[in-house]
Amino acid sequence: MSLTFEEAAERLRVAIPENFVSPTMHDIAVMAETQDRVIYELRNTYAPIVEMTQTQYDELLGFKHKFGSSHLAVAIHQGNNGTWSFLDELSGRIFEHGIGEATDKNIETILQAWLNPECIKVVE
Structure with a gap:
């Protein structure tokens, strides 16, 4: 599936907890994993190897x-x-x-x- 930039932005927005004042290690891990997945999908869609x-x-x-x-x-x-x-x-x-x-x-x-x-x- 091709990921649009709008979909990527939405995935990243959803990955950030609403109460981001003091994120837990779990929150940080979820954000990092989501960022990695989004970057990977964007690269495969728009700049494949x-x-x-x-x-x-x-x-x-x-x-x-x-x-x-x-x-x-x-x-x-x-x-x-x-x-x-x-x-x-x-x-x-x-x-x-x-x-x-x-x-x-x-x-x-x-x-x-x-x-x-x-x-x-x-x-x-």
Whole structure:
């Protein structure tokens, strides 16, 4: 289930006891556990971990540093004119597929990693 920011705020509000003048250890433990769960759910919803090999990671960051986000926007707006795009080329370099063979999952992974490179986990 996706957690909205409003739901997260409500969960955190409910976790704080009404009489917060002198919280018990139990109150503090419940608040800390709730905070951890809310942060975990928000991260999974809005910034999930993207697993890439070191080679994939280097390829993505190399493109990002060389071209920047404006090139990614141009690639998205090229549309279905029958030609390959920058985004398809980047996907092919990362996921080792041919021109025009990028899947929705490939593109979603690239976009997530492009916007949030701190969410990339390098695996081998």
